[in-house]
Every structure is written in structure tokens, then in C-alpha cells.
Amino acid sequence: MSPLLDLAGIFVFALSGALQGVRKRLDVVGMAVLAFFTAVGGGVMRDLFIGVQPAAFRDMGYLLVPIAATAIAFFWHPHVERAMPGVLIFDAAGLGLFCAVGTAKALHHGLAPPHAVFLGVCTAVGGGVIRDVLSGERPTLLYDRQLYAVPAMLGSTAMAVLYALDVRGFVATLSAAVLAFTFRILAMRYGWRAPLARGISGPR
């Protein structure tokens, strides 16, 4: 994946963390903490689970981009909130990119495809879970009934299949990311849901 795309994903996720900070009326330090861990949390989990040092603590972009997102949310959060439908589209793009990149990194380190798919999903959804736990909320991933992990699972699976077929690099990443992105957008548009256990009628 081009580093630029990677940083775009970091930026969108950091923005969602910083905005959560604003909604919770945290000070600028709390906003930055949420921005950083929302953006890099999933990737850090993936790297620890793979058994390598988290890339987030080697690369300047992973530190600077969340700071920039915090500054933007600090000064212009009403505008960003108003642009939320647009932000959700970027978030779907981040989801797509992160699941593709995370799966590829796990495969590259020799994990079996099913585990690589799992870690791709962790990369994509882990940051949001950490954001919610840190800000004292029940994880949106579990309680919001939207499809969020499922599109990531689809994109990660596509990535693993392409990898097995020896389609790698930019083309594979982009294809898998676009698939996850499209599925996520359709799921939002048409309110697709995953089933509840038999006889259960909705989250409480």
C-alpha cells in the first residue's frame, strides 16, 4: 500500500477518536490520546499478535497525523461533525485499507490464511474498540447493530485469496479494500444486519 493511503486511513480513524473526545468534553490531551489509540490501536494489536515490534512506534507519520487530526477537531469540530456523512465514507475507506494491509502483513509473516484474516479484521476494528473502552463507552463494534466487522472480514478474505493466487502489492490491496469499502457503504445504505441468537430481539 502506498504510504499516502496508509496515512489517509490513520487520519480518518484519528479524527473519529478526536471527535469522540470532543463529544465527551475532554481536554486537548484527552482528545490526542483518543486520536492516537483509535488510529494505531488496531495495528498495534496486530503487530503484537504477529510477534513483531509495533510499527506505530517506528514511524513519524503515526505520531504526527493523529496530532494533526486532533488540531483539526480542536478548532473546527462543528464543521467536521456537520460533514459526518462524508466522514463515515472516509471511515469505510479506512476500514477497507486497514483490513487489506493487516491481512497482508500477517501473511507476509507466515501466519496461516485464517489467522491472517482474523488479524486483518483486528487491524481494521481494534482501534475503535480501544477508543470506546478508553472513553468509558460500551464498544460500538459490539453494541451498535451495524455491519462493521463483516465488511472487514470480506476484505481480509479477498486479500488472503488474492495472496494465495500470487496477486500481491498495490493491485491486491486496492481490490480487497474497495470490496470491503463497497460492502460497508451498502450495509449502511440498506441497513443490513447480522442475525441475533435464536429468539433474541435486540441489543439492550
Add this chain to the structure above:
Amino acid sequence: MSPLLDLAGIFVFALSGALQGVRKRLDVVGMAVLAFFTAVGGGVMRDLFIGVQPAAFRDMGYLLVPIAATAIAFFWHPHVERAMPGVLIFDAAGLGLFCAVGTAKALHHGLAPPHAVFLGVCTAVGGGVIRDVLSGERPTLLYDRQLYAVPAMLGSTAMAVLYALDVRGFVATLSAAVLAFTFRILAMRYGWRAPLARGISGPR
């Protein structure tokens, strides 16, 4: 420990995670997330603290067994809930196995016995804490006044003593596990409690 016993422990813990998901009315994806992290969370913590790559991301069983437990909870959760007293017995068995296995792995990697005991307890109780934090609950381990970490501590200590006496392998694991299991069952049966700080009258 025979892999079969290991997978049995994973299965029981995964079932407890999936059932928590049903109680919280999560969809099938949320159930699977809780099932997986309840089952492997303690072992992942242990491996990260030992400094090795978590075994959960190398072995297919650790992925398939939680999926099977999720499926069972999805279709038959009322029957499983009704069989809860039985499930608690299996949970005690999982507790016993996990503390023994966790302690042995830490000793095997050269940790000192006190740290190995500590990591054995983490292996046994860590998944439940992660389950509760992810589902937005206060950790049962801390707030429920039952003895849960103490039986694990006993089993882990027994394992470390046997290891020092050069009793290893299946016999040692099973002895330590049975000790922790028995103590846990007795603690439940007779309502044994750990003391509260002087002058304090109960959790709130």
C-alpha cells in the same frame, strides 16, 4: 497437556463468552468476538508477558473451537443456560487446566517460579476479565466475591512445586488442575470468601 484437554478448556471459556453475548443481545459477530477473546485472552496475555508470539494465532483449534461454541450458543442458548450449573463445573475444569498449563509454559521459558505462578493465574482468569471489559461490564473477577483467582493461584503454585521436584508433563498438569478444580468447586459449594480490607463491609 493433551491437546484435547486444552481444546476442552478453550471450548468452555468460549461458551461463557458467547453466552455473555446472548445475554447482552449482541449479534452473532459480537458473540464470536466475546467467545474468542474469553477463550484465548488469558493465554495471549501470558504469551505477551513471557515475550513469545501468542500461540492462539498459530493453531487452527483456537479459531475453530470458539466458532463452534458461538454456533452452539446461537442455536441452543436456552438449553445451555439451563445447564449452567453443569457449565460452571466445566468452567472450573477450564480454570484448573489453564492455570497449570500457563504456569508450565512460563517455567519452560525460564521465568522464576513466583512470576510463573502469576502468569498461570493470568492465563486462567485473563480471558474473563477481557470478556467483561469488552462487553462493558465491571470485571466479575474483581466485583463478584467468589473465589476464582485463589483456586488458580493454588493450582499454579502446585504446578511450580511439582516442576521444581522434576515432576512434569501430563501427571503434573493433571494433579495441579485437579487441585485447583476441587478447591474452586468447594469454594462455590460452601461460599468461601476472601477477606475485605479492615472495616469494609462489601462490594458496591
Add this chain to the structure above:
Amino acid sequence: MSPLLDLAGIFVFALSGALQGVRKRLDVVGMAVLAFFTAVGGGVMRDLFIGVQPAAFRDMGYLLVPIAATAIAFFWHPHVERAMPGVLIFDAAGLGLFCAVGTAKALHHGLAPPHAVFLGVCTAVGGGVIRDVLSGERPTLLYDRQLYAVPAMLGSTAMAVLYALDVRGFVATLSAAVLAFTFRILAMRYGWRAPLARGISGPR
């Protein structure tokens, strides 16, 4: 840093964890869990992020000191609570020491200064966040409007600057720690605050 200073920091943080356990009316096991993870949680995060085995599971002091702090809180918590203004001063000292030590360790392992500063702050504030998440509270770090991460950031930055100037060892650690300590005490004394996002009026 002299090991004695290090253990003093561990002790103060462990005491804050054990007292939180008393306030939540946890039993002695719950108190010990909070004491341990409050004391070593930040350092464990730092070591995982650096990519080395957490030191806390190699050193007996990291295990014994939290146990001692738990015993003290168990028997004499009313006296300790009454001495809280004093405890807060020790906590500020722990904050200073931990940010300095954490930054130095990260630099020593070849991380770039900005990442080392970040990990110094994690070392200093991470344990408190884990304490709050485990005990089912919203993290004080984010929701309490006191300056806590900012003094750590100042001390970590000082440490990184001194390191770049080849001032290392005891003198550097102590200077950085005293700087963070002093700033933290002044921030408490004068109620200094970090700014909220534009147009936001306070935490909720």
C-alpha cells in the same frame, strides 16, 4: 535510576491501586490485582511497544512491592486515605521517575526521540488508565481535568534532550524527574488546566 527509586515509584502507584480497591470494596485479591497492574501496567505497555519482554516479569521487586502495598492498604487504609495529600506528592514523584525511566529505556532501544517521549508518558500514565478500566471507572487521565500527562510529557522531553546532549544516567533521570514532579505539583497547587476544544464548556 537507582533500583531503590524505581521501587519507590512502584510502591506509590501500587498503593493508589490498592486504595482504589478499598474504595470499590473489593476483597484482598481484587486489591492486589489493582495494585499490581497500576504499578507495572505502564512499564509493561512500554516494553511491549518497544518489543522486549516486560521487565516486570523478570524482577522479584515488581511482584513483592505491590503485595506489600496491598497489605498496608488492607490494614491501614483509613490512615493512608487521611495522608492522601502526602500520597499525591509521592504519586507526583512516581510520575516524574517513570516518565524519565521510560523515555531512557525507549531511547536505549533505538527509538526516535518523539516516540521515546511518547513511551515515557505511557510508562508514567498507563498504569492509572489500566487501574480505572479494570475497576470499571472512566479513566481519570481523560476525565479528570487535572494536568497529569502534560508534566510527564515535559519530563520525557527533558530526558530526550539530555540524552541527545549525552547527559545520561542518574543525573539526567533525576533532573527530568524533578522537572516533571515540580510541574505536576504546581499544576495541582494552582489548578492549571489544558484547553477544551473551541466552544466546549467542560467534561460530562
